[in-house]
Amino acid sequence: MVKGKARNKDIIGFLIGLGILILINVISGFLYLRLDLTSENRYSLSEPTEELLKGLEDQVYVTVYLEGNFPASFKRLRNETKEMLDEFANTSGGNLQFDFVNPSESPDMKERDRVYRNLYEKGLRPTDLEIKDEDGVSKKIVWPGAIVSYAGNESAVQLLKSQFGAPPEVVLNQSIESLEYELAAAIKRITDPAKKKIAFIEGHGELNKFETADAVRSLREFHEVERVLINGDIRALAKRSFIDSSNARVVNKYDLIIIADPDSAFDEKDKFIIDQFVMYGGKVMWMIDPVDASMDSLRTKNTMLAVPRDLNLGDQHFQYGVRFNQDLVQDLRAAPIPIVSGQYGTQVKTQLYPWLFFPLLISKNNHPINKNIDVVRAQFASSIDLVGNDELKKTVVLSSSEKS
Template sequence: MKASKKQSLKQLSIVIILLIAANIAGNFFFKRFDLTKDKRYTLSKSTLDMIKKVDKPLYIDVFLDGQFPPEFKRLEGETRQMLEEFRAYNSNIIFNFTDPLADESKAEQFVSELNGLGFTPTNIQSNKNGKKSMIQVFPWAIANYGTKSVRVPLLVNNFGNNADENISKSVQLLEFAFADALTKLAVTEKKKIAVMKGNGELNDKYLADFVLNLKEYYLIGEFNLDSLANDPNKTMQNLAHFDAAIIAKPTEAFTDSEKYILDQYVMNGGKTLWLIDKVAADIDNLQNESQSAMALPVELNLDDMFFKYGIRINYNLVEDLLSTPITARSENGDFPIDWLYSPIVKSAENHPINKNVNLVKLEFANQIDTLKNNIKKTVLLKSSPQSRVVGTPVEISLHQFMDELNEAQYSKGNQTLGVLLEGKFTSAFKNRVKPFKANQELDEGKANKMIVIADGDVINYTYVNKKPLMNGIDQWTQQVYGNKDFLMNSVNYLLDDTGLINIRGKNVELALLDEKKVSDNYTFTQFLTVGLPILILAIFGLVFTYLRRRAYSK
């Protein structure tokens, strides 16, 4: 007995010593193990790099707390676990979960303050004690770092998805949402983007929201190609100071000199985002007695340049049955009119740029042809299968889609509307007379990227068919369109900020019950989830009792 006791004490001492040694080692070595199949709690290198830059307290208040339906409790739990991962790598990250509706006496004031700060609530159905009711949920967080504050959206609400699918998408984007907030708060060195002016580009009020969002990541400046018309080389030199250029819906033709400056900018590695309309069509032109107007081709003097780069934007319009209506007014108030010239594009999610992006709203979009050359082309936006193209000039009328449509005519869909081009571009002026002698001219360009979207109004996402959106929501489709996310992803990708892009493309698969299967096999499922565990427990108890009696009966 004494020998056995000594052996037990010896083993206990060894265990205690090993535990103490492990704790001491833990102070010098840090390692977390993610046993999930999709590695949902393994933070990317880009995120870890951002976390390391947090050198003072970063306070994150999450408004996702309270009595929610199961899917929102799942989002709350995943958000909490994600923030625990962030805090595990940097103790300066401090988070707190708050229920804005917890104190009924202050709830109304709290909700009003949140709405004023731009935290739009989501209404969900709650079933409590057999009574159904609508409750407000604020799936948002706010990150405070020094004097800076950033809103963090936690919920994705994509068109065509049910609640579980949207929660799954939201979980996929949690790391991106908080990493994006850290980037906005901690970024110090910013790349430069030129917003091109001088060729009748889109009015500033339609660009304002996107430019404000870009300023959180980049330095923005206007650039006019004819500001130094007598010294094009100086203009070319000034443009080279910018890392990227946005050309948003020009309506006046570019001169050969202006086109050559842009061409050489591309040859030297300058990134470009082209938002081009090849047809002049505007809803304001329908405000006449006949409520009709002609849609006419627009000559921008860019065709040969785009052709050399590997695409052609055609002088036509895309009609799509998946579209957003326009708003008309009567004595009884606003009412919608079908308007097939405003397609809403569902993302194919074939690239990090359009991954996890909601519907993209377009207006009077043109169709793009991709041409064979050495440039890699990735289609980012395309019309629905139920669409077609119509040539121009063509008369458009406010009431042309009010009569019953023959859907069989809309069978030439999947038209290309936006494309990413990557590779070494050849100059449009190769083997041609140059408009002026450049100090350093290139006929073959450096490795580069550009994005071309055949709709100038894609950047005008705070309006739908000239009508401002309330809180970004289309009153007829009840959608918050994904234009801003798509365009931000586009700029991030062009400027090689692939860290955020890759985080956004992360796949996380939540194990959700198949409701149809559960309904079809309800009795079996009930037995499997409730009855089987009880049966196993009962069998274990009987076997344990039998073995115990048998052992003691001897």
């Protein structure tokens, strides 16, 4: 009798547990929840992306062309894209919808060609796959991309990012890591048609238009880009209209200025104009090399000379809470370079050794700039100290290792 009661109790407990599992499964079909248990929140949306999605005023529709019979790698890209779009849709409060479409589903070759041509004209590019099966090897055209639509405007997103010489697995991983950025950038592009203005500063030995051509090409996809010579002109970065004899209305011409690798000193007037630009809400990207060092001199001799640069910016940077030190970082975690280690007959023998002056910088995954980014190789990098005003917000996005 006692055994019978215990058995009935076990059966009831089993049925209750089974019912709870079924209930959770039913609820999960209606609610989307994605937990990010990584310490650096690798799988959480960044704050700017959340703000973008929560601020949508109308429906955004995303059509993804990753449906069909794919190899495992493309299935992984498809699943990761779906999870990301689920997160987008959940954050948008219902203002983002998506669908997965197979562009090759039509048995009619003319219809497939029409669909392919339409996708190509919209900006997507196909990928040719070789699929091995029992009958041998067959080729298949895949369109690893999406079209984002909003208020009659469309933007193409290439989900599989090509990289010359990189193994397929590396390309796939990098494509998955950049999903959030690529999709958010496309949404931003069509929901906010007003382009912000960027200016590359000239006049202090900065990088010329040929050295910045690739960066400018990428920036012009989302921004208006110009080159500006300050040359002591207070109107170079801002428009001034006088309200009366003692008051003027100041409006910055640009949202951001980039000072890329200057090699000569800034005079006080140019520093004042830049500081005024900052005071009226402008942003500055300082790309500074405090020390001039190059591998070129090592091609002909065993020594090199590193020369400090006098840019006359130390006092201004201190006010902004940073100090660029005139030194060179040495790190045991460094990129290798080929070194002649001997001779084999008439052949020179070389081996790869870590070059301490090429540190591999580590991302802390604490900002949209460095989220999901791999190590970055620096060449003759100088250290930076955070100093001065403690009220300023300072975020370190890349750093050398503890062995530096």
